Amino acid sequence: MSNSIFSLGLGVGTQNNKGEWLEVFYPQPILKPTNHSLIALICKAVGYEGGNQAITLAKAQVAKLADELYEAEEKAQAKIARTLAEGDQPVVVTILETDEAPTSVPECYLKLHLLSHTLVKPHGLKLDGMFGVLPNVAWTNKGAIDPSELTQAQLEARCKGDIIDVLSVDKFPKMLNYVVPAGTRVGDGSRVRLGAYLGEGTTIMHEGFVNFNAGTEGPGMIEGRISAGVYVGKGSDLGGGCSTMGTLSGGNSTVISVGEECLIGANAGIGLPLGDRCTVEAGLYITAGSKVNVLDDQRQVVNSVKARELAGQSDLLFRRNSTNGAIEVLTNKSAIALNEELHSHN
Incomplete structure (x- = not known):
């Protein structure tokens, strides 16, 4: 056995x-x-x-x-x-x-x-x-409390001159109250759920978020959102306010992932998997159904496709045409290099 x-x-x-x-x-x-x-x-x-x-x-x-x-x-x-x-x-x-x-x-x-x-x-x-x-739990400074028992616990605490601070009511607790992965930095523990996977060398800044069954291979800089089910490859950078589409709601069954040495710019987002060394410019949100103009080396449009047809491909730069607003993609041969001193975990 x-x-x-x-x-x-x-x-x-x-x-x-x-x-x-x-x-x-x-x-x-x-x-x-x-x-x-x-x-x-x-x-x-x-x-x-x-x-x-x-x-x-x-x-x-x-x-x-x-x-x-x-x-x-x-x-x-x-x-x-x-x-x-x-x-x-x-x-x-x-x-x-x-x-x-x-x-x-x-x-x-x-x-x-x-x-x-x-x-x-x-x-x-x-x-x-x-x-x-999993039950809903009131996560407090006194530990986990059943929400149906919270009022009585609060009353008893106040009668002793104490206060129960309710931090959240959720099915998932903070990861750092259970596990602190080696070689990682987390700016705000409330934004990383238990069940997150943080590879060594990962930095989660204060506005970064990592859901359960999601995470980073590490090293990497995360200032955006890693939704449930999303896995980010080593050397990638998720800019402030950016997001990755999860698979928990909205009928989306495609597993979103980010390859190695990618950059998702501030306030950008993806609804399709990226290959390695891809860049999404700041403020651009790409869904699987987004119409994308494919450019050649002379920056001329050679084809128009749905973004899902580019899923998993490497060395792509997604940007918005500043003149007509169209989404464009061209080959991007420059990998993203993380600042070693800035992301040091020593």
């Missing part, structure tokens, strides 16, 4: 007054484990019988698991288990035998952690139906 485990995580989280999970933190999730003795030990200790399961553990079970892990010289996971046993929050062991659509909050959070720990790239996991599984 241990040879077929897809992912595993020891986690601690928050439940509402009904005992329903609101969120889970996995300090060190494991993907496709090769240490089969470790997995066999954990599976036996928690009574795992196969399939995808989220098993809530009593404190005595967690303490026993910690002792067994120390005896087996599995020090990293043993330390996590010992810390969990000493706490007073509910503990869960989530074991995924296969990568299937998640059916519980702990399963959803394990997959979001796998993405933000950069163990799996965007589109590398099945997340179907996740929105229906």
Whole structure:
């Protein structure tokens, strides 16, 4: 059984007054484990019988698991288990035998952690139906609270002279409260959701935004919006206020991506995938159905196409004709070079 485990995580989280999970933190999730003795030990200790399961553990079970892990010289996971046993929050062991659509909050959070720990790239996991599984949560300075229990919690806090600061009500928390990827900079943690993938060398400026199941290969400079499902290649720069079209609404099923060494100018946007070394001038939004005039080396129009016909092609410069307003495309052989000093993560 241990040879077929897809992912595993020891986690601690928050439940509402009904005992329903609101969120889970996995300090060190494991993907496709090769240490089969470790997995066999954990599976036996928690009574795992196969399939995808989220098993809530009593404190005595967690303490026993910690002792067994120390005896087996599995020090990293043993330390996590010992810390969990000493706490007073509910503990869960989530074991995924296969990568299937998640059916519980702990399963959803394990997959979001796998993405933000950069163990799996965007589109590398099945997340179907996740929105229906995840509850809305009031994210506060006192932790996660069920919105239906918020008023009572606020009343109790004020009676003690305290205030609960509600930061947001959402299905997704801030990534940085769960994972801080190595070698990255994030100007405003509230603008990067758990489940974002930030490759080493990525800078997210204060107005940048990264949704779940989306992100950057790194290095890269992000001052615009990376919508759900969008993946940005290394060396690319998304200018201030620019956007990338996601696939969560509007009936858009095309996966949008940005290749390597691309530049999307300030307040520009794309609704089609870009190849490598492409540039979209500031203020220009291109959708798949946009009419584009193709120019030759003498800047003469040789053809007019829908932008979707250029999807994924490299070395293109998209611009707006300043005279007639037409969208034009021509070959762009100059790659975008990031300022190494400006984007240093040391």
